[in-house]
Amino acid sequence: MRVLGVDPGLTRCGVGVVEGVAGRPLTMLGVGVVRTPVDAELGHRLVAIEQGIEQWLDEHRPEYVAVERVFSQHNVRTVMGTAQASAVAMLCAARRGIPVALHTPSEVKAAVTGSGRADKAQVGAMVTRLLRLSAPPKPADAADALALAICHIWRAPAQNRLQQAVALHTAKAPKGRTA
């Protein structure tokens, strides 16, 4: 299972590719950041993010794209940019027929550190250990993108079982009734 994790942002969009299955050692295939100039027009920044994500999809051909789910934050200006960058990442994946999964920051932190309230340093340290890297990936956006990909690989079996159960239940339920 090969997953591209995307930590969306207009100025720095973290990207990381991880391959593996739950219960086995994972492999990092690539990590980086798609950057756009702060003083560029918003439309041009979105085009630059699209081009960056497309390059990562072309090079690594992931089977899944995991994007951080954006919530309202203190800084409304930032959250708008994050939502817009995440839209571009989701669009690029969906256009190719690649399934997109959204994970919340606390789901990602809980998956890699055991605590949904872990700080950046703790996430960086666990990503380094789990992928057997020599140093934590920098900037933090790059480490977060890898953590998203790891989270997706580990959560996917449970999610798939859940989806299969729902699908089975829906298929079995008599028509015209709600389950």
Added chain:
Amino acid sequence: MRVLGVDPGLTRCGVGVVEGVAGRPLTMLGVGVVRTPVDAELGHRLVAIEQGIEQWLDEHRPEYVAVERVFSQHNVRTVMGTAQASAVAMLCAARRGIPVALHTPSEVKAAVTGSGRADKAQVGAMVTRLLRLSAPPKPADAADALALAICHIWRAPAQNRLQQAVALHTAKAPKGRTA
């Protein structure tokens, strides 16, 4: 001057094309709504919006695209979808080299009704009058998209003069000093 106005939304994305110049009667060239199913996956909805916007750009070849500037609202879920839909509209325009302008809801209301706090009915009534339509465009998202395009046509001369003044000032300022 031909402008495509976009009132962004995931479920209903209003689109309207207006042609004209400030101080002369305006002409509506088209109006409609790009819809996506509420129960579809977010990535697929964004792809559907992209396809819809692309069709409007292909058909009408606008010189400008005016998009509503998204702010934080009461409903955080809605504002995220609005930000994501607006990102797709801006991306489609910028990819073609079409300048994108953002106008706030109160700028648009003030432009067409004289009051930044006008209600939907008032905006619809003025759009109908200004474009000499037989009835207000429905749904409200379609009327709002036309109002955005009208707002852009009327505000553009002032904005262009401002940008030219800034550019002139910047060009004249000696290097190494801040103006």
